[in-house]
Amino acid sequence: xxxxxxxxxxxxxxxxxxxxxxxxxxAEIRAIEADYRAGRAxxxxxxxxxxxxxxxxxxxxxxxxxxxxxxxxxxxxxxxAPVFGERDVSPVEADLTVQHLGEPIGERxxxxxxxxxGDARPVRRQLVEIWQANAAGRYLHKRDRHPAPLDxxxxxxxRTLTDxxxxxxxxxxxxxxxxxxxxxxxxxxxxxxxxxxxxxxxQRLVTQMYFPGDPLFPLDPIYQTIPDSDxxxxxxxxxxxxxxxxxxxxxxxxxIVLTGTHRTVFEQDRPEEDE
Amino acid sequence: MTEQLxxxxxxTVGPFFGFALPYPRGNEIVEPGTPGAVRxxxxxTDGAGQPVPDALLEIWGAAPSGEIVRTxxxxxxxxxxxxxxxxxxxxxxxxxxxxxxxxxxxxxxAPFYAVTLFARGLPDRLFTRAYLPGxxxxxxxxxxxxxxxxxCEREPDGALRFDIRMQGEGETVFLDFGGYxxxx
Numbered sequence: 001x002x003x004x005x006x007x008x009x010x011x012x013x014x015x016x017x018x019x020x021x022x023x024x025x026x027a028e029i030r031a032i033e034a035d036y037r038a039g040r041a042x043x044x045x046x047x048x049x050x051x052x053x054x055x056x057x058x059x060x061x062x063x064x065x066x067x068x069x070x071x072x073x074x075x076x077x078x079x080x081a082p083v084f085g086e087r088d089v090s091p092v093e094a095d096l097t098v099q100h101l102g103e104p105i106g107e108r109x110x111x112x113x114x115x116x117x118g119d120a121r122p123v124r125r126q127l128v129e130i131w132q133a134n135a136a137g138r139y140l141h142k143r144d145r146h147p148a149p150l151d152x153x154x155x156x157x158x159r160t161l162t163d164x165x166x167x168x169x170x171x172x173x174x175x176x177x178x179x180x181x182x183x184x185x186x187x188x189x190x191x192x193x194x195x196x197x198x199x200x201x202x203q204r205l206v207t208q209m210y211f212p213g214d215p216l217f218p219l220d221p222i223y224q225t226i227p228d229s230d231x232x233x234x235x236x237x238x239x240x241x242x243x244x245x246x247x248x249x250x251x252x253x254x255x256i257v258l259t260g261t262h263r264t265v266f267e268q269d270r271p272e273e274d275e
Numbered sequence: 276m277t278e279q280l281x282x283x284x285x286x287t288v289g290p291f292f293g294f295a296l297p298y299p300r301g302n303e304i305v306e307p308g309t310p311g312a313v314r315x316x317x318x319x320t321d322g323a324g325q326p327v328p329d330a331l332l333e334i335w336g337a338a339p340s341g342e343i344v345r346t347x348x349x350x351x352x353x354x355x356x357x358x359x360x361x362x363x364x365x366x367x368x369x370x371x372x373x374x375x376x377x378x379x380x381x382x383x384x385a386p387f388y389a390v391t392l393f394a395r396g397l398p399d400r401l402f403t404r405a406y407l408p409g410x411x412x413x414x415x416x417x418x419x420x421x422x423x424x425x426x427c428e429r430e431p432d433g434a435l436r437f438d439i440r441m442q443g444e445g446e447t448v449f450l451d452f453g454g455y456x457x458x459x
Contacts, residue, residue, distance in 0.1 A: 049284045049455040050398040057287075059396030062322035063441050069401075069451035072414065076380040077337050077389050078452075082359035085347025120278045127350075131295030141291040143329075157295040159350075193289065195296060201335055201389050202452040206400055208286040225398040226284045234283050257280040259454030 020183040022219060028056040029224045036227035048231050056221035058182050078201045084127040084161060094160040096130075096172040104154035106135025106173035108249040111209070111237065114166045117198060118260030122166025129195040130158045130170060137176030137190075146178050171249065174211070182221060189216035189223060196256060203258040210236045211252070282455060285399035290329055292393070293363060297331070300352045302362035304334075304374035309356075311339055314434040315388065315405065315427065316371035319364050321396075322442030326368025330394035332439075334372055334405070335359045337386065341378035376407060376435075385410035387425075392439060392449075402450040405437040421448050 032054070036047065052064040097104055115123040133139045133156060136148040140155055158170050175190045191208040198204070210223065217223055217232075226232045234257075243251020288296075305312050315334065319327040336358050337343050344358045358377075362370040377386040387404040406415065408429045415422045424447045427435035439447045 047455070048282055050286065052398050052401075054398055057396070057398065060287075060398055061396075062325075063327070063394060063396035064398070065401070065446055065449050066322070066442055067446055067448075069449045070418070072450040072452060074452050075414075076384045077335055077343060077358075077377070077387070080343050080345070082335060082349055082357070083345055083347055084349060088347045088350035116280060118280055118282060120280050129296065131292065133291075139291040139294070141294045143293070144291060155294075193286075193292070193295070201391075202402065202454060204333075204391050204400060204402075205283065205285055206288050206393055207283060208289075222287060222289075222398075225286070231281070231284050234281065235286065256283045259282045259452075260279070 018181045018184050018186065022183060022185055025056050025183045025186075025221055026219060029218070029221060032056070033224070033227055033229075046231075047226070047228050050225035051227060054221065054225045056182075057225055058221075060225075074200060074202045081126070081197045081199055081201050081203065083125070084197070085125075086161070088127065089159045089161055093158055094168075094170050096154065096156065096158045096170065098171075099155055100153040102153040104134065104151050104173050106151075106154075106176075108171070109174050110169065110171055110243050110245065110249050110251045111192065111254060112167065112169040112240075112243055112251065113237075113254040113256060115162050115168060115196060115256045115258065116166055117203065117258050121261075122164075123162055123196075123198050123258060124164050124166060126162050126197050126199075127195075128160050128162060128168045130172075130192050132156045132172065132175040132192045133178055133190075135173050135176050137178035139178075144178075148176070148178070177214075177216060187216055187219070189214040189220050194256065196258065198258040198261065200261050203261065205256070205258055207256075208235060209254050212236055212239055284455075287395065287398050288331060288393035288400075290395040292331060293329070297361060297363045298350055301350075302360050302370070302372045303352065304358065304360040304372060305356050306354050307373065309375070311375050312373055313376055314371055314373055315437060316369070316434060317436055317438040318368045319370065319392070319394070319439045319441065320368060324443070326364070326366075327394055327441065328364055328366045328368055330364040330368070330370075330392060330397075331361065332364070332370050332393075333359065333361045333391045334374070334388045335390075336374060336377035336388040337380050339375050339378045341380045341386075343380060383412075385412045385415070388427075388437075390437075390439075392441075394441070397441070401441075402452065403439070403447055404450070405435070407435070418448055421446075424448050
């Protein structure tokens with residue numbers, strides 16, 4: 001690492017003020033992963049999710065439970081998820097490029113995939129929500145102070161319902177990476193936030209989809225909250241030339257697997273369409 | 276035996292969900308003046324006891340009859356009770372919902388609101404339960420002293436208070452439904 005990786009001038013030691021170096025954060029990330037790999041080699045279980053206690057992600061320090069989570073069998077209301085109907089979502093909400101008078105600036109993309117449960121059953125007619133930065137890496141959010149341009153033709157919010165085979169599809173713009181204050185020169189890899197529901201309340205998932213080959217992956221303490229590299233890879237979409245359209249948009253495929261259901265799904269549990 | 280797929284891991288909701296996930300009347304599961312309407316409210320605090328101003332909560336509860344609503348209408352409300360709602364915390368870490376009190380869905384099961392918590396700085400969602408005052412049962416008994424962290428408190432005006440402490444003294448009991456498989 002060069003001295004350019006250290007903050008210039010007097011370090012600002014206030015919390016969240018980006019005083020620490022990438023080298024220090026990266027060393028912490030590497031140490032946690034090495035420990036995880038050693039544990040796996042010694043027979044410790046796979047970790048398929050993110051760690052809640054992940055110190056390199058500094059905002060998590062005071063926000064993770066310190067007591068172990070209470071193992072529980074889902075009961076009553078937890079065995080059902082809220083269902084969403086056609087009147088909850090307008091079809092235009094799946095196309096983030098047509099929500100304003102003009103065309104947004106950036107690389108137009110199609111993102112398509114299937115939502116499945118742990119038994120490979122499609123999650124049918126269920127809500128998928130996304131939000132993202134614009135092509136310049138700026139969110140349309142009052143707390144985003146990154147001095148990159150807003151795009152008057154891009155909001156960056158989408159919703160859709162999966163179809164009867166669990167497929168979703170969005171038209172959008174490839175988001176840019178953006179800086180944040182976890183440490184000095186912290187940049188998030190480009191990503192799209194996803195929010196999903198299953199057929200059980202316990203399957204609720206909020207996650208982020210990334211783009212293949214991003215050089216920021218090893219440096220990002222949010223992507224790295226998942227210590228298992230195979231599990232991390234599940235957050236990365238693949239380029240899909242079959243989804244790419246002639247002279248219009250490139251295509252990315254990303255399937256999402258929710259945790260297994262606890263309740264046997266019967267045909268009569270299919271959500272009824274609201275009138 | 277069906278094929279088993281590995282789950283997609285969660286990631287933090289981040290700081291910028293506020294322009295995307297909250298929606299009009301998301302926290303108003305019933306209209307003002309609805310018979311039986313109750314305010315469910317509280318504050319989310321971190322391990323230093325500071326309010327968490329960038330958290331998102333979702334609650335899900337049965338109707339007073341015990342019925343679980345199986346139709347849509349959560350995002351475009353029309354005055355009918357749907358049981359599900361979403362609220363973001365304000366600058367003081369405070370949230371509120373207007374809803375109905377859940378009834379018994381099956382004999383012997385104490386009613387509760389199922390609660391999901393998201394926040395900047397929280398790498399994955401957390402689940403908990405908000406039980407109605409006076410609830411009893413094996414689940415609560417197993418929590419010992421910590422059962423009070425999953426109990427709503429009835430306030431003099433009838434509202435239900437449910438504070439969430441993410442860490443430290445009085446830390447809320449969060450639930451692991453085994454979604455990611457056995458944990459180390």
